[in-house]
Amino acid sequence: MREILxxxxxxxxxxxxxxxxxxxxxxxxGPREPGAAMAVSEDGEVAGSVSGGCVEGAVVSEALAILRGxxxxxxxxxxxxxxxxxxxxxxxxxxxxxxxxxxEW
Amino acid sequence: MSVYxxxxxxxxDDQPMSLLTVVRGPGTGRVMLVDPSGTLDGSLGxxxxxxxxxRDAIGELEAGRTGVRHYGPNGQTTPEDLADAETxxxxxxxxxxPPQMWIFGAVDFTAALARVAKxxxxxxxxxxxxxxxxxxxxxxxxDEVKVTWPGPxxxxxxxxxxxxxxxxxxxxxxxxxVPAIEGALATRVGYIGVMGSRKTHTKRLERLxxxxxxxxxxxxxxxxxxxxxxxxRTPEETAISIVAEIIAVRxxxxxxxxxxxxGPIH
Numbered sequence: 001m002r003e004i005l006x007x008x009x010x011x012x013x014x015x016x017x018x019x020x021x022x023x024x025x026x027x028x029x030g031p032r033e034p035g036a037a038m039a040v041s042e043d044g045e046v047a048g049s050v051s052g053g054c055v056e057g058a059v060v061s062e063a064l065a066i067l068r069g070x071x072x073x074x075x076x077x078x079x080x081x082x083x084x085x086x087x088x089x090x091x092x093x094x095x096x097x098x099x100x101x102x103x104e105w
Numbered sequence: 106m107s108v109y110x111x112x113x114x115x116x117x118d119d120q121p122m123s124l125l126t127v128v129r130g131p132g133t134g135r136v137m138l139v140d141p142s143g144t145l146d147g148s149l150g151x152x153x154x155x156x157x158x159x160r161d162a163i164g165e166l167e168a169g170r171t172g173v174r175h176y177g178p179n180g181q182t183t184p185e186d187l188a189d190a191e192t193x194x195x196x197x198x199x200x201x202x203p204p205q206m207w208i209f210g211a212v213d214f215t216a217a218l219a220r221v222a223k224x225x226x227x228x229x230x231x232x233x234x235x236x237x238x239x240x241x242x243x244x245x246x247x248d249e250v251k252v253t254w255p256g257p258x259x260x261x262x263x264x265x266x267x268x269x270x271x272x273x274x275x276x277x278x279x280x281x282x283v284p285a286i287e288g289a290l291a292t293r294v295g296y297i298g299v300m301g302s303r304k305t306h307t308k309r310l311e312r313l314x315x316x317x318x319x320x321x322x323x324x325x326x327x328x329x330x331x332x333x334x335x336x337x338r339t340p341e342e343t344a345i346s347i348v349a350e351i352i353a354v355r356x357x358x359x360x361x362x363x364x365x366x367x368g369p370i371h
Contacts, residue, residue, distance in 0.1 A: 001124075001198075005113045024128055024173050024196045028369070035171045035198050073134040075194075099128040099196060105108050105136045105147065 001037045007047035008039050008103065017042040019063035021100040023050050024075065028094035039103070042067050050098055051078070063100050073101035108138050108147040115140070119202050123162035125149060129194035131178050141166060149195060154180040162197050169201040169269050203228045204269040208247075209255055209285045210276035211238035214300065217340035218273060219247045221348050227271070232258050234281065255281065259288030271296040271351050273331065277305065283312050290323050296351050298331035306330050333360050 001022070011018050023036040031052040038048040038056065040063035049056055055078040065071040079095030115122050115138075123139045132150035139145055139159045148155050157180030165171070174197055176182060177190035206222045208215050211233035219229045223246055230249040233239035239252045251258065266272070272289040274297070276282045282299060286309075289297045301309060306329050313319065332346035333353065353360040363370060 001200075002116050005116065009113070022126075022196070022198070033171070034173075034196075075128055099126065101126075101134045103109060105134075 001035070001048075004037055004039045004048040007041075007045070011039075011041040011045070017067050018103040019067050019100060020103045021050055021059045021063055021076075021098045023096055024099045025097040026094055027079070031094075032096070040064065040067075051096060054078075055096065055098075059098065059100070066100055067102055073099070075099050108136055111146055112138055116200055121166055121199075121201050123159075123166050124198045124200065125158055125162055126196045126198070127193055128173065128196045130192050132193065139163065139166075149193070151179050154178065154193065156180060157182060158195050158197070162199075165197050166199045166201060167267070169199055169204075171196075171198050173197070201269070204271070205230065205266065206271045206273060207232060207258070207266075209233070209272070209274045209281065210278075210300075211235065211240075211243065211250075212275055212277070214275050214340045214343055216244055216246070217344040218275070218347055219244055221341070221344040222271075225348060233276075255285035255288045259285075259291065263288060263292040266292040266294040268293065268295040269355075270294050271298070273347060274299045275331075277301055279309070279312055282309065283316060286313060286327065287316060287318065290318065290326060296354050297327055298347060298350065299327055299329035300331045301329065303330060328354070 008018055019040045021038045023032050023034050025034060032050055036050050038046065038050045038059060040046055040060050044060060044064060046060060050059060062076050066073060075097050077095060077097050112124055121141050125137045125139060127133050127135045127149050135149050137145055137147040137149050137155060139162045141163060143159060143163065145155060145159055149158060154176055158176060161174060174195050176193045176195060177187050178193055181187055181190055203226050206227040207230045208218055209232050211231055215231055219231060222229050229247045230251060231239065231244050231247045232251045232253050234252065234254045236252050239250050241250045244250050272294050274282050274285045277300060286299060328350060332343060333350045335346040337343055337346050349360065
């Protein structure tokens with residue numbers, strides 16, 4: 001999370017809302033450990049990463065939907081091994097569980 | 106000050122703390138910050154849950170672990186209590202300061218080991234009693250270079266060493282390595298490695314016995330000769346074999362090739 005604080009502060013001081021996605025759990029091979037974080041500003045700017053680049057695009061869409069109030073803060077799962085998983089997969093074949101929420105705490 | 110403002114200030118200052126977030130169940134999205142003294146900012150939505158989860162978080166922080174824990178809405182943890190209750194999933198994120206590596210002996214191997222340790226994120230301290238060798242100019246990659254005997258270094262700072270930290274003794278010199286081993290064994294450090302040939306190792310065991318270090322528990326903590334058997338020779342190759350051993354000790358793996366084993370990789 002440390003590496004994204006400067007961007008978050010910059011967006012906050014410009015009056016922008018921010019959502020944060022954090023890896024909370026992984027199954028099988030996962031490129032990033034729990035705690036890896038990515039921030040998305042309300043106009044779609046991105047800081048940090050939560051995988052090797054496999055799922056970041058989908059995370060931005062989810063984060064923006066949550067910021068617009070179209071979806072609740074929640075755990076989103078990416079990976080092929082889960083029936084309910086999103087269509088976006090990880091090249092390593094693992095599964096990553098992300099918690100995405102507006103940074104309003 | 107918001108929880109986030111306090112959180113970002115602590116992270117930037119490398120202060121240890123845990124950030125707890127309800128990621129599923131009642132109160133999803135709530136956060137609480139816990140510092141090692143148990144001071145809480147924010148709340149997960151129930152005072153008993155806050156108390157139980159913060160106690161767990163301090164333990165996780167000590168171990169440097171991050172992950173999801175399950176509770177009942179009032180902090181229940183036993184399977185019987187959880188059976189009829191809604192589950193609150195709490196993501197416990199440990200922000201621990203970087204692990205430390207203390208290297209004793211300002212020798213050629215030291216520079217290579219310090220470089221490799223930096224790649225892995227260690228805060229590296231190089232110690233040697235000889236002023237001409239223990240210089241920042243010879244070890245620019247180290248965070249600290251100290252002219253000191255092992256005794257005072259452990260007496261003054263040994264309490265700071267924990268399970269994630271490492272002590273590597275590369276001195277090859279009995280008047281230096283015996284007190285360094287004594288000092289390291291008196292701490293809670295997770296890895297103690299001592300360099301030397303098998304002959305040196307055998308002689309060192311005799312000298313350790315003379316100062317009263319002979320228990321199986323103590324000797325089991327010493328990785329001597331230091332490093333995995335990679336067959337390397339150069340200081341850089343030796344450094345890789347040392348840090349590889351440190352990783353294997355932490356993960357309790359036997360460091361065989363993945364191709365020669367089956368089962369999960371992580």
